[in-house]
Amino acid sequence: MTAMRVIYAWVIDLRTDEAYYWTWSKENVLSFLDHPPMIAWFIRFGTAIFGDINFGVRFAGILAMLVTQLLLADIVRRVTHDVRAIVLAVLMPEAALYYGLLMAKVSPDVAMIPFAVAMLWALVRLAESGNACWWLAAGLFAGLALLSKFTAFMLVPAVLAFMLVPDWRRRWLTSVWPWLAALIAVAVFLPALIWNGEHDWASFRFQSVRAIAVHEFSLRTVGEFLGLQFGLVGFVMLPVVLSGAGWMAWRGYRRREPVAILLSTSVLAPFGYFFWKSMTLRIGDTWPMFLWPAGFAGAAINTTMLAREKGSAWTVRSTITWANIAVVTGIAFVVLVFLYYTVMPWNLIGRIDPIGAEAGYQEVAEGAEAELHKIGATWIATTDYRTYAMMRWYFNGRVPVIQINERGRFMGFRDPGMDRIRGHAGIYVARLPDSDNPIWLATTAVREPLGRVERVWRGRVMDTYSLQKVTGWTPELSPPPDSPLFRWRVLAGEFEPPSQGKLFSFAG
Known part of the structure; x- marks a missing residue:
């Protein structure tokens, strides 16, 4: 075993x-x-x-x-x-x-x-x-x-x-x-x-939301x-x-x-x-x-x-x-x-498969890398920690990857390479339909559509990602705590809903 x-x-x-x-x-x-x-x-x-x-x-x-x-x-x-x-x-x-x-x-x-x-x-x-x-x-x-x-x-x-x-x-x-x-x-x-x-007891406040939140009774x-x-x-x-x-x-x-x-x-x-x-x-x-x-x-x-x-x-x-x-x-x-x-080659559960729902990110990374070379961009932007994590994993330091929002997750993290970001174009990688995240309205960034790339597992399209060119803005790594770019997603009375395919996930 x-x-x-x-x-x-x-x-x-x-x-x-x-x-x-x-x-x-x-x-x-x-x-x-x-x-x-x-x-x-x-x-x-x-x-x-x-x-x-x-x-x-x-x-x-x-x-x-x-x-x-x-x-x-x-x-x-x-x-x-x-x-x-x-x-x-x-x-x-x-x-x-x-x-x-x-x-x-x-x-x-x-x-x-x-x-x-x-x-x-x-x-x-x-x-x-x-x-x-x-x-x-x-x-x-x-x-x-x-x-x-x-x-x-x-x-x-x-x-x-x-x-x-x-x-x-x-x-x-x-x-x-x-x-x-x-x-x-x-x-x-x-x-x-x-x-x-x-850091103002951030972890305890982040985790205590679940412990003290009150919601309606649900058999589901x-x-x-x-x-x-x-x-x-x-x-x-x-x-x-x-x-x-x-x-x-x-x-x-x-x-x-x-x-x-x-x-x-x-x-x-x-x-x-x-x-x-x-x-x-x-x-x-x-x-x-x-x-x-x-x-x-x-x-x-x-x-x-x-x-x-x-x-x-x-x-x-x-x-x-x-x-x-x-x-x-x-x-x-x-x-x-x-x-x-x-061993088996089939996808018997479809898009809710707990492993398939998070497989195939290499295709997304390869699509992003191709666009990086095509337009001369030097960094990658994301607006969710999952995409951020997978892009960092596949690029592994070759290209700076920044999650532009929820910067409270990254307190104390090292400089990812701002000298390669400042003054250069970037590529925004986002899962559809989340590519029009309103957080961009808090920035001066200009976005231009580049294309889409599919994340596939065993012949089944699990998700589609939008690739966009980003210019006219440099990400802020340490925005003030009252900035919409700092706040993490789970706030008092607000819970992050399971993403598609996560209902039966084995993730923590």
């Missing part, structure tokens, strides 16, 4: 979000508007070894999956000492599409998952040994998880329940160790805090959330994992077992929050992905503990049978998806 992910990472075109994070890896800043910096560090690590190729960008995701599996195996080993449960804990993520295949594609979630699981592992070691020093390791991994993605904060209820519900609560309430762990986590998280302090967004989780975790695996978390919660809170409380709450508390928010908000595809590894460990542990606790024979048999079915059918599904995208 690892070899399969390696092949997938080599041959599948980079997605727009991956290219966007790759652009971060080329900058020397402490943090970024959208997310903390860990994903940029992951990508820089991979490209330092393999260069700016698909596999280099995705290499750290391959390692993240293996580290996650090893940690899950050790958690289950320490709790059950049962080889079958350990094997099940390793195979369960392989049988979930997101982990078994799509962790080969980097995102902040991929960076966060191994650190979140490592924090749980450290707390399991604490419960096993009673050695308070494991609090310090947990604090380190918690800080690294937060430095990967802010949603790691949603594991705090599980840690608090682990500390306060069992009979040892008085020991930890009066102990300095948990507070030292919290200090370590904050210290590790300092790069993001310092950057935000210098609930259905999307549950449908995506069934697809990414598994149509059989998801019920198995949720039922395992339920059993663990029943056992843990009834008997005050620290590990059972920790693992079950790590799943049920965030899942409950996301389900509640899905009633009024579209939940991102990968937002809940950090919680399911704890569910895999809990489900594997549950298959052993039910038998040891002399549960009913039917319950024990049913639990083991459905876990086995989930693994077998899940791995088969993951392999089929892998074969569809790497």
Whole structure:
């Protein structure tokens, strides 16, 4: 399965979000508007070894999956000492599409998952040994998880329940160790805090919109959330994992077992929050992905503990049978998806295909490069971060690429080559029908149509892009915060709608 992910990472075109994070890896800043910096560090690590190729960008995701599996195996080993449960804990993520295949594609979630699981592992070691020093390791991994993605904060209820519900609560309430762990986590998280302090807490304001926004109740967004989780975790695996978390919660809170409380709450508390928010908000595809590894460990542990606790024979048999079915059918599904995208030549889903919807940008880059040479232009302009990221990926420094708006996304970024831009014509690359973005009215630029280029995947036109000549204006890299060229797209009460083909996307 690892070899399969390696092949997938080599041959599948980079997605727009991956290219966007790759652009971060080329900058020397402490943090970024959208997310903390860990994903940029992951990508820089991979490209330092393999260069700016698909596999280099995705290499750290391959390692993240293996580290996650090893940690899950050790958690289950320490709790059950049962080889079958350990094997099940390793195979369960392989049988979930997101982990078994799509962790080969980097995102902040991929960076966060191994650190979140490592924090749980450290707390399991604490419960096993009673050695308070494991609090310090947990604090380190918690800080690294937060430095990967802010949603790691949603594991705090599980840690608090682990500390306060069992009979040892008085020991930890009066102990300095948990507070030292919290200090370590904050210290590790300092790069993001310092950057935000210098930029008016931009990341927290950017992300808090989703958390506090109020919208009307919608069954559609609930259905999307549950449908995506069934697809990414598994149509059989998801019920198995949720039922395992339920059993663990029943056992843990009834008997005050620290590990059972920790693992079950790590799943049920965030899942409950996301389900509640899905009633009024579209939940991102990968937002809940950090919680399911704890569910895999809990489900594997549950298959052993039910038998040891002399549960009913039917319950024990049913639990083991459905876990086995989930693994077998899940791995088969993951392999089929892998074969569809790497071997089969057909486009069976049309324009909503999650991979095809973001493939074929090389044709757009080649069309833009041809026009650059034809008219003597020296730079490329875009008005959305996806096109910006893909143009930067394909040109890779040969031509300056500027997203002229949403400059708040690029605070602290280096000069892309203004000496090659100032006084020269550029080419505006934009997906139709967004080519007439009203943001141009805030500039003195003169635009002239040049032509169009199609983005094609497996014989199907996925999108059409307009190419326009731009003269009479030089982009402003650092406009004032009140400028329409500075503001990022997601503002209070305003959400970026999914672009065409993104409804069933696996992007973050």
